[in-house]
Amino acid sequence: MYNTKKNNLKLGFFxxxxxxxxxxxxxxxxxxxNIFSKKFQVSAVFADISGLKVGNNAxxxxxxxxxxxxxxxxxxxxxxxxxxxxxxxxQFIRKDSKIEIGSEGLMGNKIIKxxxxxxxxxxxxxGDFLETIEVVQxxxxxxxxHSSSTNTVTITKNVAxxxxxxxxxxxxxxxxxxxxxxANNLSLIxxxxxxxxxxxxxxxxxxxxxxxxxxMLLSDTLFAKKLYQVGxxxxxxxxxxxxxxxxxxxxxxLLGELFTDTTFISGLNRAGKNLGxxxxxxxxxxxxxxxxxxxxxxxxxxxxxxxxDTAFADSVEIAVYNINQGAKxxxxxxxxxxxxxxxxxxxxxxxxx
Amino acid sequence: MKLxxxxxxxxxxxxxxxxxxxxxxxxxxxxxxxEIGGLSRxxxxxxxxxxxxxxxxxxxxxxxxxxxxxxxxxIGITAxxxxxxxxxxxxxxxxxxxxxxxxxxxxxVSIVREIGPVITALICAGKIGSGIGAxxxxxxxxxQIDAMDVSGTNPMNYLVVTRVLATTFMIPILVxxxxxISFFGTYVAVNLHGFISFPLFINQAFDSLHYYDxxxxxxxxxxxxxxxxxxxxxxxxxxxxxxxxxxxxxxxxVVISSLAIFIIDLIAVQLSEIIHIFSM
Numbered sequence: 001m002y003n004t005k006k007n008n009l010k011l012g013f014f015x016x017x018x019x020x021x022x023x024x025x026x027x028x029x030x031x032x033x034n035i036f037s038k039k040f041q042v043s044a045v046f047a048d049i050s051g052l053k054v055g056n057n058a059x060x061x062x063x064x065x066x067x068x069x070x071x072x073x074x075x076x077x078x079x080x081x082x083x084x085x086x087x088x089x090x091q092f093i094r095k096d097s098k099i100e101i102g103s104e105g106l107m108g109n110k111i112i113k114x115x116x117x118x119x120x121x122x123x124x125x126x127g128d129f130l131e132t133i134e135v136v137q138x139x140x141x142x143x144x145x146h147s148s149s150t151n152t153v154t155i156t157k158n159v160a161x162x163x164x165x166x167x168x169x170x171x172x173x174x175x176x177x178x179x180x181x182x183a184n185n186l187s188l189i190x191x192x193x194x195x196x197x198x199x200x201x202x203x204x205x206x207x208x209x210x211x212x213x214x215x216m217l218l219s220d221t222l223f224a225k226k227l228y229q230v231g232x233x234x235x236x237x238x239x240x241x242x243x244x245x246x247x248x249x250x251x252x253x254l255l256g257e258l259f260t261d262t263t264f265i266s267g268l269n270r271a272g273k274n275l276g277x278x279x280x281x282x283x284x285x286x287x288x289x290x291x292x293x294x295x296x297x298x299x300x301x302x303x304x305x306x307x308x309d310t311a312f313a314d315s316v317e318i319a320v321y322n323i324n325q326g327a328k329x330x331x332x333x334x335x336x337x338x339x340x341x342x343x344x345x346x347x348x349x350x351x352x353x
Numbered sequence: 354m355k356l357x358x359x360x361x362x363x364x365x366x367x368x369x370x371x372x373x374x375x376x377x378x379x380x381x382x383x384x385x386x387x388e389i390g391g392l393s394r395x396x397x398x399x400x401x402x403x404x405x406x407x408x409x410x411x412x413x414x415x416x417x418x419x420x421x422x423x424x425x426x427x428i429g430i431t432a433x434x435x436x437x438x439x440x441x442x443x444x445x446x447x448x449x450x451x452x453x454x455x456x457x458x459x460x461x462v463s464i465v466r467e468i469g470p471v472i473t474a475l476i477c478a479g480k481i482g483s484g485i486g487a488x489x490x491x492x493x494x495x496x497q498i499d500a501m502d503v504s505g506t507n508p509m510n511y512l513v514v515t516r517v518l519a520t521t522f523m524i525p526i527l528v529x530x531x532x533x534i535s536f537f538g539t540y541v542a543v544n545l546h547g548f549i550s551f552p553l554f555i556n557q558a559f560d561s562l563h564y565y566d567x568x569x570x571x572x573x574x575x576x577x578x579x580x581x582x583x584x585x586x587x588x589x590x591x592x593x594x595x596x597x598x599x600x601x602x603x604x605x606x607v608v609i610s611s612l613a614i615f616i617i618d619l620i621a622v623q624l625s626e627i628i629h630i631f632s633m
Contacts, residue, residue, distance in 0.1 A: 004411065011418045014425065018526030021533050025465075025567055028559040055563065 038087040039066065044099045044112075044130045049079050051110055052101055058083050058112040059102075065089045068112060083112060094121035100133040388609075395587045399517055402510045412515040420481050420516075421523035425530060431476055432531040435468060436460065436538025444546060456543055457554050458561030464535045466566050471618055473531040474577035477524050478610035482585040485516055486606030489589025490599035498590070513586045520582030525574040569625035573617060580613040 049071065058066040066085035074080050085093070094117030102113045114130070124130070165171050169178030176182060206212050210219040217223065247253055251260035258264065296304050305312045337343055440460050447456050489512060492498050501508040540554050549557075585606040592602035 004414075007418045007422075008414055010422055011414060014422045015417075015526055018529045021529040022526075022571070025529070025532070025559075025562075026564075028555065029562050029564055029567060031559075 039084045040087055040090060040126045041069065041082055042085060042093075042124060042126075042128050042130055043080055043082050044132050045074065046079050046081060046101065046132050046135070047077060048135055049081060049110075050101055050135050052081065052112070053110070056110050056112065058085060058114060060089060060092065060114045061116070063089075065114070081112070085114075091123055092116065093124045094118060095124055095128060096121040097124065097130055098133050099130040101135045391591065392584065392587050395513075395590070396583050398509055399513055399583060399586075402507065402514050403518075405510065407510070409511050409515050412511060413518055416515050416519035417523050419484075420477070420519045421526060424477060424480055424523075424527060427480060428473055428476060428527050428531050429534050431472065432469070432534035433538040433541075435472055435531075436464060436535030437542045438538075439463060439468065439535075440539045440542030441545070444542070453547070454557065455561075457539060457549070457557040460539045461536060461558035462561050462566060464532055464539070465562060466570050467618075469532040469535055470528050470570050470574045470577065471614065473528045474524060474574065474581065474614045475611055477520070477527065477578075478581050478614060479607055481520060482581050482606040482610040483603045485520075485582070485585035486589040486592070487599055487603040489513075489516075489586055490592035490602035491596075493590060493592050494595050494599055508590075513590060516586055517579060517582035520585075521575055521578040524578030524581065525571060528571070528574045565625065565629045569621060569628070573621035576617045576621070577614050580617055581610045584610045584613055 052068060052071065054068050054071055056068045057064045058068065066083050068081055069084040070080075070082035072080045072082070093114060097117035098115045100113045100115070102111050103109070104111055115133075162173070166174045166177055168174060207215045207218060210216060217227065244255075248256045249260075250256060258268075295301060296307065298304075306316075440456060443460060444453070444456060447453050447459070489498070492512070498508045498512070501511065536555075536558060539558070540549075540551065543549050543554065588602045588606040588609065589599075592598040594601075
């Protein structure tokens with residue numbers, strides 16, 4: 001007996017679950033292609049889309065954010081691809097973002113990769129065109145691979161020739177492997193290098209012990225300060241020198257006039273010429289003096305006698321003494337004369353006049 | 354004119370009876386064409402009765418219950434095994450190509466597009482088709498249908514319309530169940546040889562699916578249901594020759610329904626491909 005009420009309930013449950021399963025299927029498929037989220041359109045133009053189809057995913061940082069909504073040939077060399085991108089990722093895509101066609105693995109579907117742009121660039125808008133990165137073609141890679149393999153053959157051939165020469169002891173590398181003297185020299189170099197490194201080690205030890213100038217430079221703060229002071233002084237000196245040279249360039253001061261004032265230079269020339277003339281005259285004078293002194297040293301003339309002849313000097317001294325005595329007597333005689341009345345009379349008349 | 358036909362078509366007939374043309378060789382073709390014609394007329398009657406009251410709601414719900422809910426356990430077991438076996442059979446090849454991670458996607462596409470609808474429809478053709486054929490056939494040979502007709506009840510409306518509508522609407526729902534249970538079978542099979550989380554499995558399975566996989570597959574299941582219902586009802590409704598005829602009606606209902614499923618599937622695949630190409 002068919003229990004209508006109970007069976008209808010079961011049937012309703014059965015149908016409801018079936019419909020829910022169908023709706024879930026629609027929803028899951030829709031969520032994979034982002035059919036239920038708000039979207040905006042952007043475009044890109046490629047020379048070759050390498051089999052990209054409507055419905056292929058668009059990825060940003062590895063996340064599916066949209067799909068290819070339209071593929072359209074613009075002309076004989078360009079294909080326009082329209083993308084439908086989720087509205088909630090618009091804020092991350094900039095106007096200078098770049099777009100590339102990639103692949104999901106070796107055998108996977110084609111995908112669109114969107115690369116992030118610069119932070120300062122404005123956010124992308126509806127209908128904008130993104131800059132494209134050209135697709136790397138497999139046949140192009142194969143061509144390059146072929147070229148590389150050809151080069152590799154040449155390289156291996158050359159390497160084989162080089163190794164043959166090395167085995168025969170030809171060339172520098174051949175000598176390295178075959179020549180014993182070279183090996184000895186290398187050994188010597190190694191020994192000297194060891195010594196050198198030992199010296200370097202000692203130097204570094206001294207430096208670490210704050211010995212020597214470099215040691216002081218690295219560790220002594222006072223020395224460093226002094227050095228800094230020297231540097232500052234040097235800087236000031238160079239600044240002053242710069243000011244000085246500026247002034248010289250501007251024609252200020254003596255040196256400036258020297259370098260810039262032409263009249264001063266001509267005056268200086270004249271002074272130089274005069275100095276030359278003076279030095280010539282001085283030279284003649286000095287020659288004459290030399291002759292005079294020669295004559296004096298030879299014992300000729302009055303001056304020689306004055307210098308070298310003691311008897312003549314004594315007689316001159318006596319003569320001077322006698323002259324002094326004579327002068328005194330004349331002075332006494334003159335005072336006697338002044339006191340005479342006759343003379344005094346004449347002197348009064350003169351005073352009245 | 355008569356002589357020309359004899360010469361061309363039948364040497365045996367010419368030998369046996371020189372005056373009359375024997376159409377015995379064309380009996381099968383004639384029968385086939387009769388079946389097509391009868392089925393078309395029966396379908397036409399169905400559509401005429403479909404919109405003509407009274408509407409037999411209770412009978413429709415009863416048939417829906419019998420066709421839908423009572424078939425679910427069979428469909429469930431079959432779908433689970435189908436998903437499990439399909440995954441286990443596909444796995445070695447996928448592993449060989451290093452594409453094991455594509456297994457959920459590949460199996461899900463196979464189930465949703467083809468295997469789920471067709472296998473479910475075939476099972477329903479076997480269970481429901483034979484049931485309808487036998488039920489209506491026995492009613493015919495026991496003259497219950499005639500009695501209904503005499504008593505003023507429209508047997509076409511009461512018996513045929515309700516059953517065809519029930520198969521048309523229940524088989525798609527059974528296919529949804531079948532797909533879901535097959536996915537579960539696939540999930541179990543994938544986890545037999547490795548580990549994959551259920552969310553990842555669902556993501557991978559639905560990542561490969563598109564609306565052009567789901568909608569054509571769903572639409573064709575309505576045609577499968579309609580074909581099973583109309584063929585089974587036709588075979589049962591017009592069964593004859595007593596109990597032997599009931600058996601034949603049940604048998605031919607299953608055979609012709611199954612054949613119709615494959616023919617509809619072929620047409621549906623071609624149409625969905627064409628629509629998909631034009632929609633791109």
